[in-house]
Amino acid sequence: MAKRRTDDVALSDKLAKAATSEGKSQRILYDGGKRAVRGFGLRVTAGGAKSFILTYRNYDGRDRRLTIGAYPQPYSVELARKKASQLKREIDNGQDPLERRTEARTAPTMADLCDRYIEDYLPGKRPSSQAEDLSMIARIVRPKLGARKVAAVTHAEIDKLHRDLKPTLYQANRTLALVSKMFALSIKWGWRTDNPARGVERFTEAKRTRYLTTDELKRLTAALDTFPNQQVANIVRLLLLTGARRGEVLSATWDHLDLEAGVWSKPASLTKQNAPHVTPLGEAAIALLKRIRQDAPEDERVFSIAGKPMRDIKRQWEALREAAELPGVRLHDLRHTYASMLASGGASLPMIGALLGHASPVTTARYAHLFQDPLRKLADEVGHIVTGTKPAEVTPIRKGA
DSSP: OOOOOOOOOOOHHHHHOHHHHHSSSSEEOOOOSSSTTTTTEEETTTTTOOEEEEEEOOOOOOOOEEEETTTTOOOOHHHHHHHHHHHHHHHHOOOOOHHHHHHHHHSSSSSHHHIIIIIIGGSOOOHHHHHHHHHHHIIHHHHHHSSSSSGOOOOHHHHHHHHHHTSSSHHHHHHHHHHHHHHHHEEEESSSSTTTTOOOOOOOOOOOOOOOOOOHHHHHHHHHOOSSSSHHHHHHHHHHOOOOOOHOOOOOGGGEEEEETEEEEOOOGGSTTSEEEEEOOOHHHHHHHHHHHHHHTTOSSSSEETTTTTOOHHHHHHHHHTTTTTTTOOOOOHHHHHHHHHHHOOOOOOHHHHHHTOHHHHGGGGGGGGGHHHHHHHHHHHHHHTTTTTOOOOOOOOOOO
């Protein structure tokens, strides 16, 4: 610690301007006079750089030296003295400004939070969810927020991030859910005390349930038969034959499948409901899987590229969709189509929910309207019995979406 001035001269801009290091590596001129703030001084280096400092003793009895700022910009003597006086009041109240500044400088950034989320939390999610989160982190979270301190991010910033993504409602809401989870974890890890994403309202997404008609299924089947990539074609076929989610099919391994018993045992790590799901396989699905197994007997995975799991088939599906003349149809709509065929075949809502792996009956309830035609047919049959009339000959026509 440099020796303090013993005279009673107050620091002034005139004195600061004329001050030199007097040939030393650095020299400190402490404030004096009636308005002096104890420990406040001007530091002058051998190179002529000048800055204001405050020396003090913290609550642990340790001597500290805090740099207030440079002279003459941004601080004049008077402005620096006021800042020193403010800091002294904080010190008298048991705070340590230097420690607080050091903590702020080394505090984790959003980039650090992204890294820890990926390392500690992401591995527990389904492969498809991992891929989606990694994509959003790389394209949105890091570029927009990466440099910000975790503790400094505000509710307004998250709200703006969400609103900026409004043109893609689904992406906006998924990003909001992701950062909200990341901030919830940051609270658990002691990086901040609140969640700035809380209270940001999600955009209303139009619920769309699309079913393929008989003619559309025929066009899709024909496109699958001639598609150059038959592995992708088989993925789509299995989606149609099982109603499984895309991630479940892409991540399936042969040890999950018992082709003799006709059972697919999906582990909790691969299901959306995070619970094991055992579902029976139909004859067509079993036959398809046996053909795939015969062509690649050594592979651990049902579908892979050079032994590595397939992450997505988005581009290939777009080509298939175009070939089958199915504009706007999503891969997930094949799951809805499977449910509609189950309903047409007389399956009940609980049966449909069991086959699709729904955790809640509420989720399956979206397919309730599919039962209108079968129920109407039953009601007509009762009417014929009561009235003694014969049913009219009707040719059933399935309606499209």
